[in-house]
Amino acid sequence: MSSVGTQTVEQQHTSHEEDTGLWSWITTVDHKRIAIMYFVTATFFFFVAGAKALAIRVQLMFPEQELITPEVYNQFFTMHGTTMIFLVAMPMAVAFFNYVVPLQIGARDVAFPRLNALSYWVFLFGGLYLNSSFIVGAAPHASWVGYATLTMPEFSPGQNTNFWLIGLSILGIASIAGGVNFITTIINMRAPGMKLMRMPLFTWMTFVTSFLLITAIPVIGVALIYLGFDRLFGTVFFQPAGGGDPVLWQHLFWIFGHPEVYILILPAFGVISDVIPTFSKKPLFGYPIVVYAGLLIGFIGWGVWSHHMFTVGLGPIADSFFVAATMIIAIPTGVKIFNWIATMWGGSLKFTTAMLFSVGLVAVFTVGGLSGIMHASAPVNLQQHDTYFVVAHFHYVIVGGAMMGLWAGLYYWFPKVRGRYLSETLGKWHFWTTMIGFNLTFFPMHFAGIFGMPRRIYTYSAELNVDIYNQLATIGAFIFALSAVIMAWNLVKSWRGGEKAPANPWGAPHLEWSIPSPPHHYNFPAIPTVQSREPLWNDGEREAILAVTMEEPETEPVMPNPSYWPILLAASITLIWALVMTGIWWVIALAILPVIYCVFKWGMEPAFPEGH
Amino acid sequence: MSTDVKQNEAAGAADHGHDEGHASAAFYVWIGVILAVVTGVEVAIFYIEAMDPYEAPLLVVLSAAKVVLVIMFFMHLKMEPRFLTWVFMAGVVLATFMVSALVVLYHVLPVFGG
Numbered sequence: 154m155s156s157v158g159t160q161t162v163e164q165q166h167t168s169h170e171e172d173t174g175l176w177s178w179i180t181t182v183d184h185k186r187i188a189i190m191y192f193v194t195a196t197f198f199f200f201v202a203g204a205k206a207l208a209i210r211v212q213l214m215f216p217e218q219e220l221i222t223p224e225v226y227n228q229f230f231t232m233h234g235t236t237m238i239f240l241v242a243m244p245m246a247v248a249f250f251n252y253v254v255p256l257q258i259g260a261r262d263v264a265f266p267r268l269n270a271l272s273y274w275v276f277l278f279g280g281l282y283l284n285s286s287f288i289v290g291a292a293p294h295a296s297w298v299g300y301a302t303l304t305m306p307e308f309s310p311g312q313n314t315n316f317w318l319i320g321l322s323i324l325g326i327a328s329i330a331g332g333v334n335f336i337t338t339i340i341n342m343r344a345p346g347m348k349l350m351r352m353p354l355f356t357w358m359t360f361v362t363s364f365l366l367i368t369a370i371p372v373i374g375v376a377l378i379y380l381g382f383d384r385l386f387g388t389v390f391f392q393p394a395g396g397g398d399p400v401l402w403q404h405l406f407w408i409f410g411h412p413e414v415y416i417l418i419l420p421a422f423g424v425i426s427d428v429i430p431t432f433s434k435k436p437l438f439g440y441p442i443v444v445y446a447g448l449l450i451g452f453i454g455w456g457v458w459s460h461h462m463f464t465v466g467l468g469p470i471a472d473s474f475f476v477a478a479t480m481i482i483a484i485p486t487g488v489k490i491f492n493w494i495a496t497m498w499g500g501s502l503k504f505t506t507a508m509l510f511s512v513g514l515v516a517v518f519t520v521g522g523l524s525g526i527m528h529a530s531a532p533v534n535l536q537q538h539d540t541y542f543v544v545a546h547f548h549y550v551i552v553g554g555a556m557m558g559l560w561a562g563l564y565y566w567f568p569k570v571r572g573r574y575l576s577e578t579l580g581k582w583h584f585w586t587t588m589i590g591f592n593l594t595f596f597p598m599h600f601a602g603i604f605g606m607p608r609r610i611y612t613y614s615a616e617l618n619v620d621i622y623n624q625l626a627t628i629g630a631f632i633f634a635l636s637a638v639i640m641a642w643n644l645v646k647s648w649r650g651g652e653k654a655p656a657n658p659w660g661a662p663h664l665e666w667s668i669p670s671p672p673h674h675y676n677f678p679a680i681p682t683v684q685s686r687e688p689l690w691n692d693g694e695r696e697a698i699l700a701v702t703m704e705e706p707e708t709e710p711v712m713p714n715p716s717y718w719p720i721l722l723a724a725s726i727t728l729i730w731a732l733v734m735t736g737i738w739w740v741i742a743l744a745i746l747p748v749i750y751c752v753f754k755w756g757m758e759p760a761f762p763e764g765h
Numbered sequence: 766m767s768t769d770v771k772q773n774e775a776a777g778a779a780d781h782g783h784d785e786g787h788a789s790a791a792f793y794v795w796i797g798v799i800l801a802v803v804t805g806v807e808v809a810i811f812y813i814e815a816m817d818p819y820e821a822p823l824l825v826v827l828s829a830a831k832v833v834l835v836i837m838f839f840m841h842l843k844m845e846p847r848f849l850t851w852v853f854m855a856g857v858v859l860a861t862f863m864v865s866a867l868v869v870l871y872h873v874l875p876v877f878g879g
Contacts, residue, residue: 340849364855455862455863459870470874
C-alpha cells in the first residue's frame with residue numbers, strides 16, 4: 154500500500170482554507186457541498202416520512218381503531234409514499250451521484266455546476282412546498298399514484314391534489330436538470346484513459362439512471378399537466394363523462410412509474426458493485442456482464458409498466474406480453490445477484506458495516522424479487538393486487554434494495570467526505586436493528602395480504618384474523634425507527650469525533666480514493682491518466698496516479714464562481730408554480746418576471762473568475 | 766510537474782469547452798425566427814378549413830422540422846460528437862416505441878379481442 158493510505162486529515166490539509174459560513178453554502182456550486190446538502194435534506198425528509206409511517210402502524214396495530222381519522226390516514230399514506238420516493242430515495246441517490254461521480258471519473262466538478270445548485274434548491278423548495286400542505290390542512294390524499302378519477306375535482310375538491318401535482322411538477326425540474334448534468338459530466342469529463350468500460354460500476358449506474366430520469370420524468374410531467382388542466386381548466390383527459398379515459402392516467406403514470414423503480418434501485422446496485430469487490434479484495438466478477446445487465450434493466454424497464462394494471466382488463470394478448478416482459482427483466486437482475494455472490498466467492502471478505510449492508514441488500518432484495526416474480530403472473534396478480542402482499546413486496550425492493558444500498562454507500566464514502574470513519578460499532582447496531590426491524594415489519598405483511606387485507610384502508614375488521622401480522626409489523630416498525638435514530642446519532646457523533654481516516658481507508662481501487670480525505674475543493678491538482686478498471690490495485694499505475702493526485706499544486710486550479718442566482722431562480726420557479734393554485738392568472742403572469750430576470754442575470758454572470 | 770501531468774491538465778481544461786464550432790448569435794436569432802414562422806403556419810393551418818384533410822400530416826411534418834432545428838442548433842447536436850446524436854436518438858427510439866405501444870393497446874388489440 155502506498156503512502157496515500159497513511160496520511161490523516163491534518164497532514165493532507167496544508168495549503169487551502171475554504172469559506173464555511175452560511176453564505177458560502179447558499180452560493181456554493183461545488184458538487185461536494187451540494188451532495189452534503191442533498192444528503193442532509195433527504196435525511197430530514199426520511200424522518201418526516203418515517204414519522205407518518207409510525208402513525209400508520211400505530212393505527213393498524215389493532216383492528217377497528219379510531220386513533221386517526223380516515224382523511225388524515227389518507228393524507229399520511231399518500232405523503233409517506235410521495236415523500237419517501239421523491240424526497241428521500243431519489244435525492245439521497247443524487248447526493249451520492251454528486252459527491253462520488255466527479256471523483257470517480259477524475260473530474261473537478263460536474264459539467265454544469267450552477268445548474269447542479271439549481272437542481273438542489275428546486276428540490277428543497279419543491280419538498281417544502283409539498284409538505285407545507287399540512288400547515289394549511291390540505292395535504293395530498295389520493296395516494297402516491299394519484300389515480301384518476303380519485304383526483305378529479307368532484308372527488309378531491311380542495312387544494313390537496315393541487316399541492317401534489319404542482320409539488321411533483323416542481324420536483325421534476327430538479328430531476329431532469331440533474332439527469333442532464335450527470336449524463337454530460339460522464340460523457341465529457343472523464344480522465345484521460347477512462348474509457349466507458351473502465352468506469353466504476355457506480356458511475357455506470359449513475360449514467361443509466363440519469364438517462365432514465367430525463368426520459369421517464371417528462372412522462373409524468375405530461376400526465377401531471379393533463380391532470381392540472383382537468384382540475385383547473387375543465388378539460389376532460391381523464392373524465393369518462395366527457396369522453397376522457399381514467400385508464401390513460403394509469404398508463405402514463407406507470408410508463409413513468411416502473412422506470413422510476415429502476416431509478417431508485419440502480420444507484421444502490423452501483424454502490425454495492427463498488428463495495429463488494431473492495432471488501433472481497435477481488436475485482437467485480439464479470440464486470441462487462443454487470444454493466445450490460447444494468448443497461449438491459451434500464452431498457453426493458455420501459456416495457457413492463459402494465460404489470461401494475463393487470464386488474465384493469467387490458468385483455469389476454471396485452472397481459473401475456475407484459476407477463477413475459479416482466480419475467481424477462483428478472484434475468485439481468487438475477488445475473489447481477491449471481492455476479493455479486495461470485496465476486497465474494499473465494500475473496501478475502503471483510504464484514505465492515507458497508508459490506509454488511511451490501512450483503513443485506515443481496516439477501517433482502519432477492520426476497521422482494523421473488524415476490525415480484527409471483528405477481529408478475531397475471532392470474533396470481535389478480536389475487537394479490539391492492540393487498541398488503543404488494544406493500545410487502547415493494548418495501549422489500551425499495552427499502553431492502555435502494556435504501557440499504559445507499560446506507561452501504563454512506564458507510565463506505567463517509568471517510569472520504571469527512572476524513573473520519575463512521576463508528577463501526579454504531580454502524581453494526583444500525584445494520585442489525587435495520588435487518589430485524591425491517592423484516593419484522595414487512596415479512597408478516599405478505600401473510601396479511603394473502604389472507605385478504607387490502608392496502609390503503611385506515612382500519613380492518615377483527616374477523617379478517619390478521620391482527621397478529623399487524624402487531625408484529627408495528628413492533629418491527631419501532632425497531633426500524635430505532636435503527637434510523639442510531640444512524641443519525643452515528644452521523645452526528647462521527648462528524649466531529651470519528652476516528653481519523655486516511656485517504657484510502659478501505660484499500661479500494663478507484664480514483665476517488667487517490668485524493669486526500671476530505672478532498673480539496675478542486676478535487677484533483679492535476680488530472681490523472683487511467684489505464685485500467687482498478688487503477689489503485691495495479692502496481693505502477695497506482696504510483697503514477699498518486700504522484701499526480703497527492704501533489705500540492707503551485708497554484709490552485711481555477712474553479713467556478715459561487716453564485717446566488719441558482720437559489721433565487723429556484724425560488725422564482727417555485728413561486729410561479731405555487732401561484733397556479735390561486736387561480737388569479739394575472740398574478741401568475743406577473744410572477745414570470747422574476748424568473749426571466751434571474752435567468753438573464755444568471756446568463757450574464759461570469760462562470761469563472763475574470764481572466765479565466 | 767511532469768510533461769504528462771501538464772498534458773492532462775490541458776485535457777482537463779479542455780473539458781470546460783469554449784465556443785469552437787458555434788455559429789454567431791445572429792444565426793441563432795434567425796433559427797428562432799424560422800421556428801416562430803413555422804409555428805405561425807401551424808396555427809394558420811388549424812384555422813383554414815380547406816386544409817382540414819391535410820391538417821394532421823402537415824402538422825406532424827412541420828413539428829418534426831421544428832424538432833430537428835431545435836436539436837441541431839439550440840441543443841448543439843450538430844456541433845457535438847456523433848456519439849451524442851446516438852444518445853439522443855436512443856431517447857427518440859424509446860419515445861416512438863412507447864407511443865406505438867399505446868396506439869397498439871388502444872386501437873389494435875381491441876380489434877383482435879384484447
